[in-house]
Amino acid sequence: MPAPVLTPVVREQIARLGRADIMVGIPSYKNASTIGHVVRAAHAGLVQYFPDHRPVLVNADAGSPDGTGRVVIETEPPDYVESILLVRPANKLDRVTLTYPEIDGVGGKGAALRTIFAMAAALDVEALVVVDSDLRSIGPEWIELLAGPILKGGYDFTAPLYSRHKHDGTITNTFTYPLTRALYGLRIRQPIGGDFGMSGDLVRSLLARNDWTPDVSRFGIDIWMTTSAITGGFAVCQARLGAKVHDPKDPGADLGPMFRQVVATTLRLAVAHADDWLDVHGSHDVPAYGFERLADPLPLPVDSVRLLRSFADGAGAHADLWRAKLAGPTADALLGLARLAATDAGDATVANSFRLPDELWTATVYDVLLAAREDPAGIDALTDALAPVYFARVASLVGEAHDMETDEAETLVERQARAFETAKPDLVARWRDGR
Numbered sequence: 001m002p003a004p005v006l007t008p009v010v011r012e013q014i015a016r017l018g019r020a021d022i023m024v025g026i027p028s029y030k031n032a033s034t035i036g037h038v039v040r041a042a043h044a045g046l047v048q049y050f051p052d053h054r055p056v057l058v059n060a061d062a063g064s065p066d067g068t069g070r071v072v073i074e075t076e077p078p079d080y081v082e083s084i085l086l087v088r089p090a091n092k093l094d095r096v097t098l099t100y101p102e103i104d105g106v107g108g109k110g111a112a113l114r115t116i117f118a119m120a121a122a123l124d125v126e127a128l129v130v131v132d133s134d135l136r137s138i139g140p141e142w143i144e145l146l147a148g149p150i151l152k153g154g155y156d157f158t159a160p161l162y163s164r165h166k167h168d169g170t171i172t173n174t175f176t177y178p179l180t181r182a183l184y185g186l187r188i189r190q191p192i193g194g195d196f197g198m199s200g201d202l203v204r205s206l207l208a209r210n211d212w213t214p215d216v217s218r219f220g221i222d223i224w225m226t227t228s229a230i231t232g233g234f235a236v237c238q239a240r241l242g243a244k245v246h247d248p249k250d251p252g253a254d255l256g257p258m259f260r261q262v263v264a265t266t267l268r269l270a271v272a273h274a275d276d277w278l279d280v281h282g283s284h285d286v287p288a289y290g291f292e293r294l295a296d297p298l299p300l301p302v303d304s305v306r307l308l309r310s311f312a313d314g315a316g317a318h319a320d321l322w323r324a325k326l327a328g329p330t331a332d333a334l335l336g337l338a339r340l341a342a343t344d345a346g347d348a349t350v351a352n353s354f355r356l357p358d359e360l361w362t363a364t365v366y367d368v369l370l371a372a373r374e375d376p377a378g379i380d381a382l383t384d385a386l387a388p389v390y391f392a393r394v395a396s397l398v399g400e401a402h403d404m405e406t407d408e409a410e411t412l413v414e415r416q417a418r419a420f421e422t423a424k425p426d427l428v429a430r431w432r433d434g435r
């Protein structure tokens with residue numbers, strides 16, 4: 001169990017607030033330039049859509065040196081809502097910013113959210129909405145879309161559904177979406193989107209779990225929440241939020257540590273919850289709430305040359321582990337592609353024609369999952385070894401989607417998800433055989 005997060009400051013805030021019906025929680029780390037917009041949107045959404053609920057907004061910050069917390073408190077005076085919405089709020093909105101405590105010496109997005117969960121539970125909220133602090137495209141209606149299913153629809157967990165640029169969300173597209181869908185049978189398109197709605201029951205259940213790890217304190221938190229909601233038997237839905245526009249990240253440059261934290265957490269959960277997925281066949285849609293929105297997300301540049309260089313370098317570093325843990329033909333195919341990447345990677349045109357097929361990626365992920373079960377202590381090393389293959393898989397998808405619109409690129413993600421489902425019976429057979 002993680003150390004308790006009810007520090008004196010948190011306790012003080014809980015005592016002052018007493019109770020609340022709905023909470024918006026925002027984790028942050030150096031987001032002073034963007035969090036003001038998120039706070040204003042959340043504030044307006046609470047007033048406009050939930051006038052009869054007692055609201056509170058909590059920012060759990062990492063102690064950002066750029067004044068993120070100050071922006072949360074000082075952005076627009078509370079009466080600005082009256083002037084833009086032409087309504088007088090029935091309930092005063094309390095805005096709180098605090099520095100969350102690390103958990104067992106580890107800070108990060110997950111540690112921030114744990115403080116938010118603890119406060120939500122102590123204030124006995126009916127609904128908790130969490131949103132990222134780097135969002136540009138959030139509006140007041142996001143609060144309604146995420147909390148509405150909880151407060152009005154009887155759901156416990158709302159996952160986001162947004163249009164993202166074809167090169168955004170690469171960990172989701174290549175790993176968490178197809179794997180969550182194939183294992184647990186639920187087509188949750190954005191299992192780690194970052195913006196969620198939760199019932200008070202789910203929050204209490206999350207706090208009572210005893211499978212928190214250092215990766216969950218960081219970016220493992222999102223897949224941990226989603227998988228815990230699924231395996232806990234909670235009612236899950238999605239909400240159509242429109243476009244997701246946020247601080248851009250290039251997968252080759254920025255996403256390595258996040259990939260490792262998300263993947264290691266996903267593997268640990270899959271091993272621990274095998275009984276929840278071994279008997280699941282196929283997959284089904286998850287209800288989606290909200291009106292369909294047609295909005296184009298901003299383009300996101302991706303450096304395929306760099307991705308392929310990381311793949312080629314990674315093959316050198318991880319060849320032994322690939323050979324030891326992956327099926328022979330899978331390791332051979334990857335090493336062959338890595339040799340190709342090493343010779344061709346400098347050229348952007350050639351990089352665009354690089355392909356790592358769906359089936360090869362699926363086989364690699366499933367072999368890694370089987371190896372994780374065999375040796376849970378080796379999960380971090382396995383995840384490190386998978387990262388270069390992920391870079392290559394992203395380069396492959398980027399090249400294949402080069403001339404495609406967002407919708408068409410989506411068919412590639414669906415094709416890959418079907419490949420994960422098609423290969424699942426073999427995964428299950430090997431799992432049961434202990435192979």
Ligand SMILES: Nc1nc2c(ncn2[C@@H]2O[C@H](COP(=O)(O)OP(=O)(O)OP(=O)(O)O)[C@@H](O)[C@H]2O)c(=O)[nH]1
Binds near residue numbers: 027107133193247
């Ligand atoms: N408190 C806290 N928040 C963090 C930390 N690192 C990231 N965050 C917050 O977590 C949220 C998501 O972080 P991003 O860096 O935007 O991650 P992303 O790549 O956009 O990931 P997605 O959630 O998939 O969109 C943002 O609100 C960050 O401010 C941290 O160390 N501490």
Ligand SMILES: [Mg+2]
Binds near residue numbers: 132134246
């Ligand atoms: Mg972001």
